[in-house]
Amino acid sequence: MDRVEIVKQMIRIRMVEQYIAARYPEQKMRCPTHLCLGQEAVPAVYGHFADEADIFVGTCRSHGYYLAKGGDLTALFAELLGKPGGCSGGFGGSMHIIDLKKNFWGSSAIVAGGIPIAAGAAFSLKYKKKPGVVVAFFGDAAMEEGVVYETVNFALLHNLPIMFVCENNGLAITTPIELRQCRTTLYNRFQAMGLAGLRVEENDIAKLIDVARKSYDSTRSGLGPTFVECRVSRWCAHVGSQFDGPVDSWWKEPVRSAARSCPICVLMDELIEEGKIDFQLMRDLKDRISEEIDSAYRQAERASDRARPNLTEFVYASGLTSELPLGKRPIKSISFEHTEQPKLVNAF
Amino acid sequence: MDRVEIVKQMIRIRMVEQYIAARYPEQKMRCPTHLCLGQEAVPAVYGHFADEADIFVGTCRSHGYYLAKGGDLTALFAELLGKPGGCSGGFGGSMHIIDLKKNFWGSSAIVAGGIPIAAGAAFSLKYKKKPGVVVAFFGDAAMEEGVVYETVNFALLHNLPIMFVCENNGLAITTPIELRQCRTTLYNRFQAMGLAGLRVEENDIAKLIDVARKSYDSTRSGLGPTFVECRVSRWCAHVGSQFDGPVDSWWKEPVRSAARSCPICVLMDELIEEGKIDFQLMRDLKDRISEEIDSAYRQAERASDRARPNLTEFVYASGLTSELPLGKRPIKSISFEHTEQPKLVNAF
Amino acid sequence: MNHSRTYAQAIAEAGFQAMDMDESVFYVGQGTRDRGYIFGSMEKIFERFGPDRVVEMPISENAVAGVCVGAALGGLRPILVLQRADFVFLALDQLINHASKFHYMFGGRTPVPLVVRLIVGKGWGQGPQHSQSLHSMFAHFPGLRVVAPSEPYSAKGLLLNSVFCDDPVIIVEARPLYEITQSIPQEPYVVPFGRARTVVEGEDITIAALSFMVPEAVQAAGELAEAGKSAEVIDIVSVNPLDINTIVASAEKTGRLLVLDTSWSFCGISAELSAQVNERLFGRLRSPVKRLTIPYCPAPAACDLEEDYYQPASKVAECAEDMILGVC
Amino acid sequence: MNHSRTYAQAIAEAGFQAMDMDESVFYVGQGTRDRGYIFGSMEKIFERFGPDRVVEMPISENAVAGVCVGAALGGLRPILVLQRADFVFLALDQLINHASKFHYMFGGRTPVPLVVRLIVGKGWGQGPQHSQSLHSMFAHFPGLRVVAPSEPYSAKGLLLNSVFCDDPVIIVEARPLYEITQSIPQEPYVVPFGRARTVVEGEDITIAALSFMVPEAVQAAGELAEAGKSAEVIDIVSVNPLDINTIVASAEKTGRLLVLDTSWSFCGISAELSAQVNERLFGRLRSPVKRLTIPYCPAPAACDLEEDYYQPASKVAECAEDMILGVC
Ligand SMILES: Cc1ncc(C[n+]2csc(CCOP(=O)(O)OP(=O)(O)O)c2C)c(N)n1
Ligand SMILES: Cc1ncc(C[n+]2csc(CCOP(=O)(O)OP(=O)(O)O)c2C)c(N)n1
Ligand SMILES: [Mg+2]
Numbered sequence A, B: 001m002d003r004v005e006i007v008k009q010m011i012r013i014r015m016v017e018q019y020i021a022a023r024y025p026e027q028k029m030r031c032p033t034h035l036c037l038g039q040e041a042v043p044a045v046y047g048h049f050a051d052e053a054d055i056f057v058g059t060c061r062s063h064g065y066y067l068a069k070g071g072d073l074t075a076l077f078a079e080l081l082g083k084p085g086g087c088s089g090g091f092g093g094s095m096h097i098i099d100l101k102k103n104f105w106g107s108s109a110i111v112a113g114g115i116p117i118a119a120g121a122a123f124s125l126k127y128k129k130k131p132g133v134v135v136a137f138f139g140d141a142a143m144e145e146g147v148v149y150e151t152v153n154f155a156l157l158h159n160l161p162i163m164f165v166c167e168n169n170g171l172a173i174t175t176p177i178e179l180r181q182c183r184t185t186l187y188n189r190f191q192a193m194g195l196a197g198l199r200v201e202e203n204d205i206a207k208l209i210d211v212a213r214k215s216y217d218s219t220r221s222g223l224g225p226t227f228v229e230c231r232v233s234r235w236c237a238h239v240g241s242q243f244d245g246p247v248d249s250w251w252k253e254p255v256r257s258a259a260r261s262c263p264i265c266v267l268m269d270e271l272i273e274e275g276k277i278d279f280q281l282m283r284d285l286k287d288r289i290s291e292e293i294d295s296a297y298r299q300a301e302r303a304s305d306r307a308r309p310n311l312t313e314f315v316y317a318s319g320l321t322s323e324l325p326l327g328k329r330p331i332k333s334i335s336f337e338h339t340e341q342p343k344l345v346n347a348f
Numbered sequence C, D: 001m002n003h004s005r006t007y008a009q010a011i012a013e014a015g016f017q018a019m020d021m022d023e024s025v026f027y028v029g030q031g032t033r034d035r036g037y038i039f040g041s042m043e044k045i046f047e048r049f050g051p052d053r054v055v056e057m058p059i060s061e062n063a064v065a066g067v068c069v070g071a072a073l074g075g076l077r078p079i080l081v082l083q084r085a086d087f088v089f090l091a092l093d094q095l096i097n098h099a100s101k102f103h104y105m106f107g108g109r110t111p112v113p114l115v116v117r118l119i120v121g122k123g124w125g126q127g128p129q130h131s132q133s134l135h136s137m138f139a140h141f142p143g144l145r146v147v148a149p150s151e152p153y154s155a156k157g158l159l160l161n162s163v164f165c166d167d168p169v170i171i172v173e174a175r176p177l178y179e180i181t182q183s184i185p186q187e188p189y190v191v192p193f194g195r196a197r198t199v200v201e202g203e204d205i206t207i208a209a210l211s212f213m214v215p216e217a218v219q220a221a222g223e224l225a226e227a228g229k230s231a232e233v234i235d236i237v238s239v240n241p242l243d244i245n246t247i248v249a250s251a252e253k254t255g256r257l258l259v260l261d262t263s264w265s266f267c268g269i270s271a272e273l274s275a276q277v278n279e280r281l282f283g284r285l286r287s288p289v290k291r292l293t294i295p296y297c298p299a300p301a302a303c304d305l306e307e308d309y310y311q312p313a314s315k316v317a318e319c320a321e322d323m324i325l326g327v328c
């Protein structure tokens, strides 16, 4: 574990989101865009501990998860710009991003929609006896959708390699959790199903790191699902480019009191105190990331547009006639004789 | 509370179900029929404590709940026989029964389908400041449907007058609960939402009575939802007329060991020991109920058939033009002036 | 007395007046306290009627729809609003297996007065999960009424008609119509179900459209007029029941029918209209009934793809002209 | 080599062979261990392949459908079976908002091979919540394939074709067909999507039908033959894609088309067929296209009502004869 790497990833995510926010009003990125300003810690920490084989599944607010899993930045920008070179070919926009090479298995704009899909991904790992675990990210509102309880039951029943990670920012669009849920404590919601759950308070990065590592260890070692509620604050409007958190305090005025609410400042403080980093290092980092972002965006922007849009090419993946995998196994095993009529006890 | 009344109701439900089972092979009751043989205690006890104003909502296995709430027996038989005089006009069959006069607000053949509807009924009571509570009955399989968690959250959030009662017979059709749920203990499933839950073991009728009464008291006094898991055994096939429990032991051979698994025998034993009833009384009761059932069935059978079936008469409840309830309130209150354009912060 | 109202304001006015007239009417939705007021369509309602009658919903579409069914059984008149129609898939068990069937399956014992407002997104990369127009899907199932108003007058009158009717009603609204302005009565009034609306009269072709395709059709009629062709534009308004007589009468007069839809043509209302008109006017049409709808693919996000996805007035005019000239 | 198989056994055989050929195929359903084997359609499958590949599902349709989507992304080929089609409403968010759109919305990055078997109930008072035939609803949405086999041969070949295709497929089966017997190849084979099947050749009228209306159509053709009329019966088989060419060719030959459907006509496949055939054969039909389907109401339970609800061969024959005689 390397907290310096983690803080760097947080900064990178922060800067990408700020960059998008800054250029969104140009109206070239024409899609509903949900930024994760203020919520960089969870993606960065979970991304840090993820192996290549591990799989992330996201929500409509997925830039952070995508980047933390190694998702291609140029392809992300290209997607926001609607380019054919976008990570989803321009068909998805910000809410529907994917990078299969990096095992980021997509994001859904339906609240909780990705959760059972993540469990299915975990099922496929177990079924194929493949290494890796799946991390399903979701917000507090997803805890209101019945499918999350259904999925947790299924995952426990099958002891699937899946980690449920809820970023509780207390908001669904602009509705506070108190108006939506009978209890605002989420971490223990599945205890009676046998899934203990843990909570990490806002900006307790050390705890977050500890809990994330233990979750990975536990799930990787075959102990099945884990659930973590991470308290966070969203600094931006639900959708679009408005925000008002202390986004720049980590490098502009890290000692300002507002900085205390910034997860990046909190972790940086710790690392500076320990002598692991200094401000100069961070400022250099900022410049490097800035360059990376600028160049990725420029590359995405310059990438060719569709010559002639073909709207329907991706509706179906295959044609009308399937090929049977005959020969994969000895043909004799295919012969199948019914010996008796089944008795229909369940005839309605 | 009168345990004699309760045992009488249990016996009546038992006998109705046996009667249906006996005549089902005649193929005059032509609909999927889910009997509650072995599961008479919960309907009888909850029915006993219900006031007229209280509302029951059932499942596809609802004969017991319907009868315990005072639902009309002849109309039930007529429904099974598909007669126009059936409680649902013959349109529903055994799975869709209703008796609004007795506040039995219908049953759904979709697992857990009735649960949010029951919450809506409770919402209407609270909204209209009407007395009464709603009892939502469901089976263990309903605990697998996400909608039950959604509904419990909603009911708690709004402090609705609703009692959730789960009859856990450990089966969904023929699949044991162990294959479907990560934990077979259900009563504590909503604890983290703030709904404690209680469990009643099979045939612990005294406890069932105690818990039911306390639930009614609590919910009636405005303390909101309650949840009870009642362990029970289903003696019949999931659907249809087959069964194999000691259905007749309570009056034929009450001292046989099988009788120990019969909820009626258990309660009768207690009452006999206390001198509240004797066998003669019970045998007389049996004859009286037998007569009631026979006569109800005959009446239902003799009731007229549809002269000319009109398939579409009940598709819609009203015509194409609605009447506004003008005059219900002073017209001046209707005038409505927009003073400013709403600001669309949430414009996507 | 009339006043000028946007589509959003007309809906807000109808909701406000319905709640004011009858205490059994209540609203449930997500974002009811947001100062955006569901794109303006619930302006002032929370402020006036408060939390008991304006229920902020958990993100639990299925349970909330079921609660509405139960509340309707209890004599209330719920209005459920979903900010995007696409979310309603989560609630279809309650709406189709329950709400649409209860009155029937209980032999007429109980009505289920219940309104679901579904807002259809369009453009700015809303994409596949935020742009679906689901009127045809709902209309396939008996027991529901389905309407899709295209202008403030219908939007207000249909919402009032829906709230005070005793059946479950699906209202398909379109976000791109929300800013359209019209002079409408201040007073409450109803627009009955089952009435199409002749928006433009014409002789050469009938263009039947609904929702956000109505303005395109009207614009197309203008373009056609410039080219010396006369198109009759009919706003379908009510998908179920369908006002087939109005459309048949118009198609009989013009001899040609072009149907526009905001959803896919396959098994959609455009197919139904074509089937019924062809049956009723067999041998009396001058050219085959044509359908112009979104292509058979989900909504893409990129704006060049989006532009291709939706049919603008110019394409409508082109298609109508081809039909009139007999080249298609 | 051929052998005689019921519809249920043909489906069981296809499932068995698919799982045997490819370990990435797995089954999920409710009642997979029941000795009824889902009305016989999964006979021997659990015994042979065991609990890892035959997953007994919790009664959680939405999550289980989502698990299938995720498993498909992971390279597996799930077959999800629901004992009644009606339960699928609970899973539509996953099937329509996700499965049908993923390949598209991620720009072709990932296929979603996934089969959903839906069994439609009919008769014995199954009633409103256990009798819905949902092929038209699914066919409205791009991204899915939708088939409705009427006989063992198609049932087996289509299931195999579906399992090894890379798109989500909805198979609409009908409980009343489960006991129909036919001689079919023992070996695995595929029936491609998009192929209608001419079951009876004839000259005077084309009757297009699907699922349990095909046997009725065939019987009606027999009755018509006795009356000296010659009907061509076409089994639609594939709802999406529709084999419109076969049906158009037949209707062109006979000049008349009667469409039978197991679901409602409104916005259904019968409307789609009528619309397309009318467009393609404009001015060349001898009589208007007619549709004979269940009436526009939920399925009632009582058996006299049920009898009226479904259209028997005699009614089909009567309607066809009227069309031929030109009296309707
Ligand atoms: C099923 C569904 N219902 C409603 C919405 C509308 N919606 C979009 S995002 C959102 C709030 C999500 O809140 P949360 O899950 O806490 O994530 P956050 O936005 O806070 O990151 C809602 C309600 C949706 N997308 N899907
Ligand atoms: C949504 C849904 N899925 C599946 C079914 C099929 N089904 C009918 S009854 C039943 C089992 C119900 O079990 P439980 O809720 O425990 O009630 P019980 O039959 O034990 O009384 C199932 C799975 C259904 N009716 N609805
Ligand atoms: Mg949130």
Ligand SMILES: [Mg+2]
Residues within 6 Å of the ligand: B139, B140, B141, B167, B168, B169, B170, B171, B172, B173
């Ligand atoms: Mg059970």
